[in-house]
Amino acid sequence: MFGNRCISRSLSVLMGAGVIMFSLAAPAAAASKTVPEDLQGKFRGTVTGAASEISGEFTMILQGERGGFTITWSGRDRIGFQKSPDGKMFRSEAGGRILDGNPAYWARLEGDSLIVYSMRVGFHGGYDIYTYIYTPAEGGVDMVIRHLRSGSEPLESKARLKRYDR
Amino acid sequence: MTAERHFPRIAATALLALLVLAPPTRADSPDAAIEEFFGAYVGEAMIEEPAQFRDIIVSINPIRNGFSIYTSTVIRTGPRRAVKDVKWRAETQVFVRTGTPHVFEPMVRKSMFSEKRDPDLMAGDTLAWASVRGRTLGVYAMNLLADGHYELRVFERTLTELGMDLSFVRYNDGLPVRELRGSLARAKQDDEPN
Numbered sequence: 001m002f003g004n005r006c007i008s009r010s011l012s013v014l015m016g017a018g019v020i021m022f023s024l025a026a027p028a029a030a031a032s033k034t035v036p037e038d039l040q041g042k043f044r045g046t047v048t049g050a051a052s053e054i055s056g057e058f059t060m061i062l063q064g065e066r067g068g069f070t071i072t073w074s075g076r077d078r079i080g081f082q083k084s085p086d087g088k089m090f091r092s093e094a095g096g097r098i099l100d101g102n103p104a105y106w107a108r109l110e111g112d113s114l115i116v117y118s119m120r121v122g123f124h125g126g127y128d129i130y131t132y133i134y135t136p137a138e139g140g141v142d143m144v145i146r147h148l149r150s151g152s153e154p155l156e157s158k159a160r161l162k163r164y165d166r
Numbered sequence: 167m168t169a170e171r172h173f174p175r176i177a178a179t180a181l182l183a184l185l186v187l188a189p190p191t192r193a194d195s196p197d198a199a200i201e202e203f204f205g206a207y208v209g210e211a212m213i214e215e216p217a218q219f220r221d222i223i224v225s226i227n228p229i230r231n232g233f234s235i236y237t238s239t240v241i242r243t244g245p246r247r248a249v250k251d252v253k254w255r256a257e258t259q260v261f262v263r264t265g266t267p268h269v270f271e272p273m274v275r276k277s278m279f280s281e282k283r284d285p286d287l288m289a290g291d292t293l294a295w296a297s298v299r300g301r302t303l304g305v306y307a308m309n310l311l312a313d314g315h316y317e318l319r320v321f322e323r324t325l326t327e328l329g330m331d332l333s334f335v336r337y338n339d340g341l342p343v344r345e346l347r348g349s350l351a352r353a354k355q356d357d358e359p360n
Contacts, residue, residue, distance in 0.1 A: 084288075089314030091288045099264055099271055099295055104287055108314025117316065119287075119308070124197070125269040125297020127306055127318060131340055148318075148340045150304065 034083060034090075035062065035069045038136035039114050042165035045140070049157025051130075051147040060143070060161055062114075062134075069107075071116060081107050081116075112136055126150025139163060197268060198301050198325060200233055206355070207329045211348025218243060222332065224323070224350060226303075232262035232270055235305070259305065261296045270296040301325040315339045328352070 044059040061072040068082040068090055081090035092105035103120040113135040122128035131146040140162040147155040207224040221240040226233055241253040261270035272294050285291035287310055294307040305321040318337040323330045329352035336344040 086312065088312055089310075097284055098287065098293060099269060099284075100266060106288065106310060106314060115314070117314075119316075121266075121269065121295060121297075124299040125266070125295065126299060126304065127308070127320070129316070129318070129340065146340050148337065150299065150320075151302075154340060 034067070035064045035109070035114055036112060036136060037064075038112075039134050039141055040064045040069070041163050043140050043161035043163055045143070045159040045161035047143070047145065047157050047159040049145070050155040051145050051157040053147070054130075054145055054157060058143075058159055058161065060134075060141075079105050081105070122149065124150075196300075197298050198303075200270075200298055200303070201228070202325060203298075203303050203323070203330075204228055204233070206353045207350035208353045209329065209332070209348055209350030211332050211334075211346050213344065213346045219245065220346070220348065221247065222348060222350060224330070224332075229260060229262075229273075232260065232273060234258055234260045259294075259296075261305075264295075268297045268299065 040062050042059070042061050044057065047055050047058045049055070057074070059072075059074045061078075063070050065080075068080065070078050070080045072078045077094075079092050079094050081092050083089075084091055088108070090107040092107075095102040095104055098104050098119070099121055101121060103118055105116070105118050107114060107116040109115075113133055116132040116134070118130040118132075120128050127148070127150050129148045131148075133144040133146075135142045135144075137160060140160060143159045143161050145157045145159075147157075203226045205226060207222075207226075209222055211220045211222055212218065213220075219242040221242070223236075223238040225236040227236075236256070236258045238256040239254065240247060241255070242249070243251060260273040262273045263269075264271050285293050287293045287308065290310065290312070292307050292309050294305070296303065296305045298304075302322050302324040305323075307319045309317045311317065316337075316339060320333075320335045320337070322333045324333070326349075329350045332346070332348040332350060334344075334346040335342050
């Protein structure tokens with residue numbers, strides 16, 4: 001009798017531990033899937049188009065991390081993104097007060113694509129918004145850059161970035 | 167003969183005078199002071215699709231360390247105003263200077279129950295600001311939607327000889343989804359008794 005109760009309690013403890021382990025492991029597994037594997041790695045290519053502030057040779061390094069990812073663009077600082085509490089987008093804590101000229105970054109997934117945004121209040125108080133769209137492609141990723149800023153028509157540039165880390 | 171000899175010098179002098187006296191082009195024009203926008207303006211604007219006509223009154227006034235914009239809009243669907251479905255709205259926006267030249271931020275009224283805090287774009291707050299660039303006073307409002315799309319509303323008022331040109335564009339994730347353009351005349355204060 002006592003032995004059966006003891007076994008039953010042990011089973012409950014084991015099941016409880018299993019539930020806890022599963023609940024801890026599940027978010028980690030979900031986090032690892034936040035950005036498609038095909039978009040993670042080191043890529044480089046040549047940007048052409050009307051968004052002239054970004055042209056020529058361009059590199060992009062994207063690393064998936066628990067609950068988010070980091071991205072590094074040619075010669076610029078690494079920017080970290082974390083999934084929002086509702087899981088619908090990624091936010092960056094980088095920057096400071098936007099009206100003082102500091103940039104704001106955020107991102108979202110749409111289908112196979114990762115869309116990264118950079119926004120700042122530019123010189124003379126105008127808006128300056130870049131949208132980077134990354135889509136897996138043969139041998140790398142396709143990148144589309146859209147630039148929306150005060151006093152100008154929307155501009156667009158493109159590049160096929162080839163993977164160079166494998 | 168004498169006139170012919172002097173012609174190149176006269177032409178060069180005239181050209182130099184033209185260059186010096188000609189008003190600068192918009193690209194070269196210095197930024198207007200916010201005081202140049204102060205006044206009342208009356209006019210109309212139009213949205214093309216679906217066609218909407220708007221009668222607009224704008225009044226821009228100084229406040230301490232900034233300015234206010236009052237906008238009254240009558241929204242019509244046809245050329246006549248006195249029809250059953252006519253709509254009207256009015257709003258006043260108040261902006262104060264920031265530490266950055268040309269940039270103004272919405273005035274936040276102090277409350278004894280809450281501290282002033284900056285809008286958090288990432289948390290869903292509206293980021294609004296205004297700026298003067300050339301002859302244009304821009305008022306901007308931006309929001310991040312819950313799914314990561316962004317919405318940007320751009321309201322620009324450009325000084326003209328008549329008064330000002332109006333332009334409003336709402337962008338959804340970088341694409342214009344609503345546009346309004348109009349023209350307003352600077353109005354004089356009417357002090358005559360009725």
